[in-house]
Amino acid sequence: MDSFYHESICGRPDASSKQTTDSKSVRIQPIPTSSYRPTAISSPMNPDKIDEILAFHRYQKDKIEARLADFRRIWAEGKDRDLFAELAFCILTPQSRARTCWPAIERLRRCGLLFEGTAEEIRGELKNVRFRERKASYIVSARNQFTKEGQLSVRSILGGFSNPFAAREWLVENVLGLGYKEAGHFLRNIGLGEDLAILDRHILKNLAILGVIDEAPASLTKKRYLDIEKKMIAFSKEVGIPMSHLDLLLWSKETGEIFK
Structure with missing residues (x-):
């Protein structure tokens, strides 16, 4: 299992915010037999990696929800x-x-x-x-x-x-x-774009690892960006991880924290 799965959540780093951080490292064991079976995605998927990300999502879900609630409050208040x-x-x-x-x-x-x-x-x-x-x-x-x-x-x-x-x-x-x-x-x-893909290098790298895309492109045209976004949305629906969760999940998997 990759060593960069960490337990960490970071709030807005200003004096008025409450911030929680835990430097404790967490290792998640892969599910022994593959519980994931691809159905709707045409590109070759990686069942073992998908099982790992599903397990990591179960672990991070509450922290991700808390961060999304912070974002929604920015628009609401x-x-x-x-x-x-x-x-x-x-x-x-x-x-x-x-x-x-x-x-x-x-x-x-x-x-x-x-x-x-x-x-x-x-x-x-x-x-x-x-x-x-x-x-x-x-x-x-x-x-x-x-x-x-x-x-x-x-x-x-x-x-x-x-x-x-x-x-x-x-x-x-x-x-x-x-x-x-x-x-x-x-x-x-600001709490308005939870269904949008934010395709930075961390997300693209992990989409390639999961088999959602063949490889992480060096650059993105509009057409390529929107095509990958569609694949990410389809993958999100197929595995049952909301798009808003998936972005923060993959970003935290790569960086070790949930930030902004």
């Missing part, structure tokens, strides 16, 4: 500034560590630059974030995109879409710095 902070976080994440990007967003909020700073001022706070000059300009552009009559209006704009897939399309087409992965990540993190 958060202000437009909270929603925009999550958007800015997802703009920073490409080719950068989430654990580096979120503290940068917190710094920008504390000093007021996230909502009022210039691209140059924002760039100065993006320490250890790759492509910080470009991403700082993307944050300012997104802020302008979501400002109506001098006020951030993230909620009213996103609330106008009939479903998260339509919202994602609009984000990809209108917000600089957002591809399908980042747009889906943002919507999931």
Whole structure:
């Protein structure tokens, strides 16, 4: 069994959040005989690996549900500034560590630059974030995109879409710095995109291990992204792990934590 199955859940790393972490390592034994039988997926599946992920899901399910409840609360109770902070976080994440990007967003909020700073001022706070000059300009552009009559209006704009897939399309087409992965990540993190795939390298690697896809592609066109998303949705239904759980499950399997 892979050694990176850990017991760990991480909340939002700010002063007002409650955070639970357990460094204790957990090893899950594979089910002795394969209980999984593929039916609907056309690509060759890996029953042993699927049994392992089903066991890991049983172990992580409550922690994943708790994290998803945190995300849903952001949409239910958060202000437009909270929603925009999550958007800015997802703009920073490409080719950068989430654990580096979120503290940068917190710094920008504390000093007021996230909502009022210039691209140059924002760039100065993006320490250890790759492509910080470009991403700082993307944050300012997104802020302008979501400002109506001098006020951030993230909620009213996103609330106008009939479903998260339509919202994602609009984000990809209108917000600089957002591809399908980042747009889906943002919507999931504010409780609106639980059925969307967030295809980063960790997820793609594990989908290949499970046999959902033949291999993890080096790059993704729109067509390829949506094709893999369909396969992931079909796999999710077949094995009985909700899409929202599957993303966090595979991410935690690879990184050892449930974060954002």
